[in-house]
Amino acid sequence: MNEKRKPKSPDEIDAHIGRQVRMRRKMAGLSQEKLGEQLGVTFQQIQKYEKGANRIAASRLFQIAEVLGSPLSYFLPDNSGNGGEEGFAERQTAFVMDFVSTAEGVELNRSFTHIKSSKVRRRLIELVSEIARDQNNDASQE
Known part of the structure:
Protein backbone atom coordinates (compact mmCIF):
# COMPACT_ATOMS: atom_id res chain seq x y z
CA MET A 1 0.00 0.00 0.00
CA ASN A 79 -15.35 29.77 -23.43
CA SER A 80 -16.19 29.46 -27.11
CA GLY A 81 -18.48 26.50 -26.58
CA ASN A 82 -16.12 23.79 -27.83
CA GLY A 83 -17.21 21.48 -25.02
CA GLY A 84 -13.89 21.68 -23.23
CA GLU A 85 -12.07 19.89 -26.02
CA GLU A 86 -8.65 21.36 -26.68
CA GLY A 87 -7.80 21.46 -30.35
CA PHE A 88 -4.77 22.56 -32.34
CA ALA A 89 -5.66 26.25 -32.11
CA GLU A 90 -5.91 26.09 -28.32
CA ARG A 91 -2.54 24.29 -28.03
CA GLN A 92 -0.96 26.89 -30.34
CA THR A 93 -2.45 29.67 -28.23
CA ALA A 94 -0.99 28.12 -25.06
CA PHE A 95 2.41 27.86 -26.78
CA VAL A 96 2.27 31.51 -27.82
CA MET A 97 1.11 32.58 -24.37
CA ASP A 98 4.02 30.69 -22.79
CA PHE A 99 6.47 32.56 -25.04
CA VAL A 100 4.83 35.95 -24.62
CA SER A 101 5.02 35.62 -20.84
CA THR A 102 8.82 35.16 -20.91
CA ALA A 103 11.16 38.12 -20.44
CA GLU A 104 12.12 37.89 -24.14
CA GLY A 105 8.50 37.77 -25.24
CA VAL A 106 7.53 40.77 -23.13
CA GLU A 107 10.53 42.79 -24.38
CA LEU A 108 9.86 41.82 -28.00
CA ASN A 109 6.21 42.86 -27.73
CA ARG A 110 6.99 46.06 -25.86
CA SER A 111 9.61 47.08 -28.43
CA PHE A 112 7.49 46.03 -31.41
CA THR A 113 4.54 48.14 -30.28
CA HIS A 114 6.79 51.22 -30.13
CA ILE A 115 7.51 50.98 -33.86
CA LYS A 116 5.16 53.51 -35.46
CA SER A 117 5.56 52.51 -39.11
CA SER A 118 3.32 49.63 -40.19
CA LYS A 119 5.65 49.10 -43.15
CA VAL A 120 8.64 48.58 -40.82
CA ARG A 121 6.60 46.24 -38.57
CA ARG A 122 5.57 44.20 -41.63
CA ARG A 123 9.22 43.98 -42.83
CA LEU A 124 10.33 42.82 -39.38
CA ILE A 125 7.70 40.07 -39.40
CA GLU A 126 8.87 38.98 -42.84
CA LEU A 127 12.51 38.98 -41.66
CA VAL A 128 11.76 36.89 -38.56
CA SER A 129 9.64 34.48 -40.62
CA GLU A 130 12.46 34.07 -43.14
CA ILE A 131 15.02 33.43 -40.40
CA ALA A 132 12.73 30.79 -38.85
CA ARG A 133 12.23 29.10 -42.25
CA ASP A 134 16.00 29.08 -42.87
CA GLN A 135 16.65 27.56 -39.46
CA ASN A 136 14.01 24.89 -40.00
CA ASN A 137 15.49 24.07 -43.42
CA ASP A 138 19.02 23.89 -41.97
CA ALA A 139 17.85 21.61 -39.16
CA SER A 140 16.04 19.27 -41.55
CA GLN A 141 19.16 18.93 -43.72
CA GLU A 142 21.35 17.81 -40.81
Whole structure:
Protein backbone atom coordinates (compact mmCIF):
# COMPACT_ATOMS: atom_id res chain seq x y z
CA MET A 1 0.00 0.00 0.00
CA ASN A 2 3.01 2.27 -0.16
CA GLU A 3 2.58 3.25 -3.81
CA LYS A 4 4.48 6.18 -5.20
CA ARG A 5 2.08 8.81 -6.42
CA LYS A 6 2.67 10.60 -9.66
CA PRO A 7 2.77 14.37 -9.15
CA LYS A 8 -0.57 15.83 -10.09
CA SER A 9 -0.34 18.10 -13.11
CA PRO A 10 -2.17 21.44 -12.92
CA ASP A 11 -5.71 21.70 -14.17
CA GLU A 12 -5.71 23.31 -17.64
CA ILE A 13 -7.85 26.22 -16.49
CA ASP A 14 -5.58 26.86 -13.48
CA ALA A 15 -2.56 26.73 -15.80
CA HIS A 16 -4.22 29.16 -18.23
CA ILE A 17 -5.08 31.64 -15.48
CA GLY A 18 -1.53 31.33 -14.12
CA ARG A 19 -0.03 32.08 -17.56
CA GLN A 20 -2.27 35.11 -17.88
CA VAL A 21 -1.24 36.38 -14.43
CA ARG A 22 2.44 35.91 -15.32
CA MET A 23 2.09 37.68 -18.65
CA ARG A 24 0.15 40.61 -17.21
CA ARG A 25 2.56 40.92 -14.25
CA LYS A 26 5.54 41.05 -16.62
CA MET A 27 3.79 43.56 -18.86
CA ALA A 28 3.22 45.73 -15.78
CA GLY A 29 6.92 45.45 -14.92
CA LEU A 30 6.30 43.89 -11.52
CA SER A 31 8.41 41.17 -9.94
CA GLN A 32 6.75 38.22 -8.23
CA GLU A 33 7.96 39.69 -4.95
CA LYS A 34 6.35 43.11 -5.61
CA LEU A 35 3.05 41.56 -6.66
CA GLY A 36 3.13 39.33 -3.59
CA GLU A 37 3.73 42.34 -1.33
CA GLN A 38 0.72 44.13 -2.78
CA LEU A 39 -1.43 41.03 -2.27
CA GLY A 40 -0.05 40.13 1.16
CA VAL A 41 1.42 36.78 0.03
CA THR A 42 4.94 35.48 -0.56
CA PHE A 43 6.62 35.46 -3.95
CA GLN A 44 6.61 31.65 -3.66
CA GLN A 45 2.81 31.76 -3.59
CA ILE A 46 2.83 33.93 -6.73
CA GLN A 47 5.12 31.34 -8.38
CA LYS A 48 2.65 28.59 -7.52
CA TYR A 49 -0.25 30.63 -8.89
CA GLU A 50 1.62 31.31 -12.13
CA LYS A 51 2.51 27.63 -12.61
CA GLY A 52 -1.07 26.59 -11.94
CA ALA A 53 0.13 24.48 -8.99
CA ASN A 54 -2.16 26.40 -6.61
CA ARG A 55 -5.61 27.50 -7.56
CA ILE A 56 -6.43 31.16 -7.29
CA ALA A 57 -9.61 31.88 -5.34
CA ALA A 58 -12.07 34.21 -7.03
CA SER A 59 -11.49 36.93 -4.42
CA ARG A 60 -7.70 36.66 -4.88
CA LEU A 61 -8.06 36.79 -8.68
CA PHE A 62 -10.16 39.93 -8.25
CA GLN A 63 -7.34 41.46 -6.15
CA ILE A 64 -4.75 40.47 -8.76
CA ALA A 65 -6.84 42.06 -11.51
CA GLU A 66 -7.09 45.29 -9.51
CA VAL A 67 -3.35 45.42 -8.74
CA LEU A 68 -2.44 44.70 -12.37
CA GLY A 69 -5.06 47.07 -13.77
CA SER A 70 -6.79 44.42 -15.85
CA PRO A 71 -10.40 43.37 -16.19
CA LEU A 72 -11.15 40.08 -14.48
CA SER A 73 -12.12 38.58 -17.85
CA TYR A 74 -8.50 39.00 -19.06
CA PHE A 75 -7.42 36.07 -16.90
CA LEU A 76 -10.24 33.69 -17.76
CA PRO A 77 -10.23 31.31 -20.73
CA ASP A 78 -12.45 32.15 -23.68
CA ASN A 79 -15.35 29.77 -23.43
CA SER A 80 -16.19 29.46 -27.11
CA GLY A 81 -18.48 26.50 -26.58
CA ASN A 82 -16.12 23.79 -27.83
CA GLY A 83 -17.21 21.48 -25.02
CA GLY A 84 -13.89 21.68 -23.23
CA GLU A 85 -12.07 19.89 -26.02
CA GLU A 86 -8.65 21.36 -26.68
CA GLY A 87 -7.80 21.46 -30.35
CA PHE A 88 -4.77 22.56 -32.34
CA ALA A 89 -5.66 26.25 -32.11
CA GLU A 90 -5.91 26.09 -28.32
CA ARG A 91 -2.54 24.29 -28.03
CA GLN A 92 -0.96 26.89 -30.34
CA THR A 93 -2.45 29.67 -28.23
CA ALA A 94 -0.99 28.12 -25.06
CA PHE A 95 2.41 27.86 -26.78
CA VAL A 96 2.27 31.51 -27.82
CA MET A 97 1.11 32.58 -24.37
CA ASP A 98 4.02 30.69 -22.79
CA PHE A 99 6.47 32.56 -25.04
CA VAL A 100 4.83 35.95 -24.62
CA SER A 101 5.02 35.62 -20.84
CA THR A 102 8.82 35.16 -20.91
CA ALA A 103 11.16 38.12 -20.44
CA GLU A 104 12.12 37.89 -24.14
CA GLY A 105 8.50 37.77 -25.24
CA VAL A 106 7.53 40.77 -23.13
CA GLU A 107 10.53 42.79 -24.38
CA LEU A 108 9.86 41.82 -28.00
CA ASN A 109 6.21 42.86 -27.73
CA ARG A 110 6.99 46.06 -25.86
CA SER A 111 9.61 47.08 -28.43
CA PHE A 112 7.49 46.03 -31.41
CA THR A 113 4.54 48.14 -30.28
CA HIS A 114 6.79 51.22 -30.13
CA ILE A 115 7.51 50.98 -33.86
CA LYS A 116 5.16 53.51 -35.46
CA SER A 117 5.56 52.51 -39.11
CA SER A 118 3.32 49.63 -40.19
CA LYS A 119 5.65 49.10 -43.15
CA VAL A 120 8.64 48.58 -40.82
CA ARG A 121 6.60 46.24 -38.57
CA ARG A 122 5.57 44.20 -41.63
CA ARG A 123 9.22 43.98 -42.83
CA LEU A 124 10.33 42.82 -39.38
CA ILE A 125 7.70 40.07 -39.40
CA GLU A 126 8.87 38.98 -42.84
CA LEU A 127 12.51 38.98 -41.66
CA VAL A 128 11.76 36.89 -38.56
CA SER A 129 9.64 34.48 -40.62
CA GLU A 130 12.46 34.07 -43.14
CA ILE A 131 15.02 33.43 -40.40
CA ALA A 132 12.73 30.79 -38.85
CA ARG A 133 12.23 29.10 -42.25
CA ASP A 134 16.00 29.08 -42.87
CA GLN A 135 16.65 27.56 -39.46
CA ASN A 136 14.01 24.89 -40.00
CA ASN A 137 15.49 24.07 -43.42
CA ASP A 138 19.02 23.89 -41.97
CA ALA A 139 17.85 21.61 -39.16
CA SER A 140 16.04 19.27 -41.55
CA GLN A 141 19.16 18.93 -43.72
CA GLU A 142 21.35 17.81 -40.81
